[in-house]
Amino acid sequence: MLAGGRPLAVRVVELAAALGHTLAEPLVALTDLPAFDTSAMDGWAVAGPGPWHEVGRVLAGERAGPLADGTAVVIATGAQLPPGATGVLRREHGRLDRGLLRGSALVPGQDVRPRGQECRRAEELLPAGRVVTPAVLGLAAAAGHDRLSVHRRPTVELLVLGDELLDCGPPRPGLVRDALGPLLPPWLAAAGAELIARRHVRDEFGLLRDAVRRSPADLVVTTGGTAAGPVDFLHRALAAAGARLLVDGVAVRPGHPMLLAELPDGRHLVGLPGNPLAAVAGAVTLALPLLAALSGRPAPAHRIEPVGVALPGHPSDTRLLPVVRTGGGVAPLAFDGPAMLRGLALAEALAVVPPGGLPVGGRVELLDVP
Structure with a gap:
């Protein structure tokens, strides 16, 4: 579990309000099902x-x-x-x-x-940590529940940084569309988050510092500003806020400037690179696992599968590569540069490729694409 990533407070809520939360206790049958023949x-x-x-x-x-x-x-x-x-x-x-x-x-x-064909009274139906889906709501109701004990959903504020970003229309000279503003909120919500705001912050140190300090969210997610460019102010803003850096760059391509910080009041900030595929790498390796921990969910599952087509690697760093499954194993997709999303849009997973790559017949770890 990530440092500080403990499940948030437990609350008892009406069935309808539990949707999307995570069970804080096992779901136990209050009756036999069926209750009679x-x-x-x-x-x-x-x-x-x-x-x-x-x-x-x-x-x-x-x-x-x-x-x-x-x-x-x-x-x-x-x-x-x-x-x-x-x-x-x-x-x-x-x-x-x-x-x-x-x-x-x-x-x-x-x-x-027959009575009890599906379950007996006091039988555990689902473990703690299960996401409350519509099917879980139906099962809970059938088993006699009016309320459920769930973990509070972590609140998230998404700060999209950069003067070069457009919210609508095609790119213009020097200006590009914001791709991460539409991409990230559904992923964050699927990981258990309650998105309370999505804001565009201009490239000014004071604006970013104040946005980080004043955010009421359990987790602040930023896009851009994580490197050392002339308007990359995130490190300075975190220092001004008294934050402690837990992760400050990783040996992963794309996405190596990603960061994770803990603020003095216990809140967290995940800084994602501005390039879209690099930001995705940071989301699936930092933001989503942290949200799972705060939500009381198990860590996202990783799988090992065979390599069907050789997977190219970086000379010295781990590479996250969009892939699809074929009859012979996973295969890489084109358009996998750090600023590209075309390969990701077709991908079934991200392959964790060690330095130097993997040959046909090897085995590779896969991360789910939300």
Whole structure:
């Protein structure tokens, strides 16, 4: 886990409000599921071997009395099975003949969902750390929950730095479109973040210093300004804010000027390079793992897969390379320069290529592309 990356506070919230949060406790069944024997089909609940005398009906939400041997009741899917019933005869398999219900022979328990088939009361259904998806909400409701214990979602402010960035229209002489402003927020949200603001900050030291100091977010993510250029003020701004650098450059291409800092009040800042693919490298290796830790989620999974086409490497640094899967293993994509996103848009993963590259038949670690 990253330094300082401890899960945020636990809160108990209504089911609908839990969506997108992370379970702080295991999800435990408050009831058997199903809570009682139910019919899996429309038809008749029958007792004993046929033929049977039809004596009534039971619908979903109703509770029927016991069935005597040789009798049947019309039953709807999901209705509680009457005591004494031996099974359910499907509607298409039965027929009424002079007051008697006749049908094919039944196996005991046929077309019945027995009590506890899915789970038993007090059984753990999901572990802590699971993201609350719509399916998790449905399972929690079925298991009897009205509220869930979840970790607070970490708040994030995205500061997009640079006087050269445009918010709309095609690039113009000296000006380029901001690609990271649209790209990063969905990734951050998918990692558990609550994005509270996305702001463009001009290349002025005082503006950046104040933006870092005054941000209320648990995590500040910046794009650009991490290197040593004439208007790269992020290091100075962090020093002015009393921040402690935890990561200050890495031996990875693209993305080597990325940084991670801890502010005096315990908040964090991830500085991403301004080049789009370099920023992506910093996002998947620093920002997203930190957000997972703050959200109480497991660290993003890494996989090892075979190399189908030789993966070119950097002479001395690790390289993150957009790749796709082929029948013979992963293969590199073109347009993989630090300022390019075309390869990433086609990529299924980022390959972690050691210095010098990897030959066909080797094995490579893959990072998911959110």
